[in-house]
Amino acid sequence: MSRVLLVNLASLPMDGNQPIFPIGVRCIQDALDRAGHVTRLVDFVEEPNSLVDLEWLYHEWDVIGFTIRNIDPIDITCSTHVDEYIAFAERIRMELGRRGLDPVLVGGGPGFSLFGNTLVGKLGLDVGVIGPGEQVMLDIAADPKPFKGRGDVLQGRRHCGFLTDTLRHPSSLMAAYSNAYQAMIGVETRRKTCYQTCAYCPYAHIDGDNTGDLKPIDVLAEEIRGIHDQGFRRIFFTDGIFNSELRYAKDVVELVRELALDGLTWSAYFTPKPFDDHFGELLQGSGVEAVVVSPDSLDDSVMRNLGKSFTTRHVSRFLDRSRKNDLPIKVNVVFGGPGETRESVRNSAGFINANLEDDELVMHVGYRVLPETALARHLGMETDRLLYPTFYPFDLNVFSWVIQDLDSRFVSPELMMNLMAGRASARKMARVEDATRTIAPPPGMTYLALASKGGDNDCCSQ
Template sequence: MSRVLLVNLASLPMDGNQPIFPLGVRCVQDALDRAGHVTRLVDFVEEPKGLVDLEWLGHEWDVIGFTIRNIDPIDITCSTHVDEYIAFAERVRTELDRRGFHPVLVGGGPGFSLFGSTLVGKLGLDVGVIGPGEQAMLDIATDPRSFKDRGGVIQGRRHCGFLTDTLRHPSSLMTAYTNAHRAMIGVETRRKTCYQTCAYCPYAYIDGDNAGDLKPVDVLADEIRGIHREGFRRIFFTDGIFNSELRYAKKVVELVRELALDGLTWSAYFTPKPFDEDFGEMLQGSGVEAVVVSPDSLDDTVMRNLGKSFDSRHMVRFLERSRKNALPVKVNVVFGGPGETRESVRNSARFINENLNDDELVMHVGYRVLPATALARQLGMDDDLLLYPTFYPFDLDVFNWVIQDLDSRFMTPQLMMNLMAGRASARKMARVEAMGVIAPAQGTTYLPLASRGSGNGCNR
């Protein structure tokens, strides 16, 4: 039996940080508890004073695990959380040295997994875990000293408890998140690597090899009932793509309908294909809050460059079926991808203007390059150089083209602020020749939005 402390770094107060319920680390804690280890989870939404007094370090822990969900803020252009993580880890190590404690320090979580080998050194950890953490942390807790000063990372692997164990969260932690935020909580229904090959997406790398486990609906039902009893009314199914396996997705939707829990709504990431007539009808009246799809571009050439398994025709069919069933839709579009040109921006804008309602567009400019993705391979950059925000090279005129081509009804204050912030950040970067497989038009100037640890992540 080991004493294991888990620290949710995603709950640190940082610019642009939006703490969400720590589902992943709770899965790890639940597995450790069931195996008989003594655990504690430190979350600064639940325990804000712990950020100052570090009283949770006053015990002789065998293992301390740090979980990192996001490397960058979601909504702030050209910024990073990395420096905050490094500074906090240094505070912890200093306090441990002062007390004479020498636990095994472990890193994990989806954000950590992207840069595991680099972050082990930068955070001063003994070892890191890439991908699902339950089984790896059980191995570490069984023999902590064998992992001391090990360095490097180990690959997470399948945890059979996912199929049998109902995940029930502590009431105090759930109360903290229902009180502190518009209450939404993640629910995991499957563990299977996404079949899509989007050029910017690292999900397959994070997930690693797995058995494609689908959580039994009776276990899922127990978890959802428990969440509802604790006061949550909004859930997000955390699958990479909710309807990637349509038959199972239909079972989950039918379960939600049968549970008929008062006030419960849900959302997820969807794909326009497969999305048949029956599925659209099932979604109607299920409490779905948003059917979120990410074509990212609505120009067929750029969609192919991005590795999408569908094209604009599938988007038209998806929207028709959504309209027929009065489904709330959100469409994510990111301008500035591989092969983006004046004409491709015009094509995407035309599709948006003709097919989307005012409140259905979610728009950004620029693709953050992450390790183990096609974009990273095109640029040929080492993983450690991508730790701070680096964006795929794009033409600065994209900002002007978007404003020129999109209907004014989409030009909300929030969208205009995002565009201005993106343009301001872009202008701080040094202009370079375009890199990558797809050549720019002659005379076009491209740039990478890149930074190398300059405090807030931006070159000044």
């Protein structure tokens, strides 16, 4: 039996950070508890004073695990969370050293998984975990000593408990997050590597070689009931693509309808195909608050460059089926992708103007390049040079083109402010000069990157 402390770094108060319920680290804690280990989860939303008072650190912990969900804010800004993580980890290591404590330090979580080898060193950890962490953390807790000082990362493995164990969360943690405005909690229904090949998406790398566990409907039902009993009324199914396996997606929707829990709403990420008429009918009246799809562009050529498995024809069909069933729709579009031109912006804007309602568009500019993605391979930049925000090269005139081409009903004051802030941030960011890059940006386009506070990100130059 080991004593394991888990620290949710995603709950640190940081600019641009919006903490969400720590479903991933709770899965790990649940697995450790079931195996008989003694655990504690430190979450700074639940315990704000713990950020100052480090009393929780001063015990004979055998293992301390740190979880990182996001590396930087989603928006294109001159901002990152990396430096806060590094500073906090250094503070923890100093306190441990001062008291003569020497537990095994482990890193994990989605954000950590993207930069595992780099972050193990920068955070001063003994070992890291990429992908699902339950089974590896069980291995570490069973015998911590061999993991001390390894300095490498381990690939997460399948955890059989996902199929049998109902995940129930502590009341105090639930209360801390359910009291937030419009609080939402994640629910994991499956573990399967996404079949999509989107050029910017690292999910396949994070998930690892996962052939596909589908949570039994009875286990899922108990989990949803428990969440509702504890005060949450909004859930998000965390699957990369909710309807990637349409039959199972239909089973989940039928379950939600049968449970008929008072006030419960839900949402998820969908794909325009497969999406048949029966699925649209099931969704109607199920409490779905948003059917979210991400074509990312609405120009077929850019969609191909992004690796999409569908075209604007499929998006149109999805919109028709959704409207027939009065489904609430959200369409994510990100301008500035591979091959984006004046014409492609005009094409996307034209599709939006002709097919979307005012409140159905969610828009961003710029693709953050992440390791183990097609965009990263195309640029040929080393993983550690992507730790601080680096965006795929795009013409900065995109900001102006979007405003010119979208109908005025989409150009709200909020959107204008976001575009202006994005353009200002982009102009402040460094132009990348990197000899390891295998291609040059097309004329009129530039690479953008954010130098670290310490100035040690030498792929950037002002």
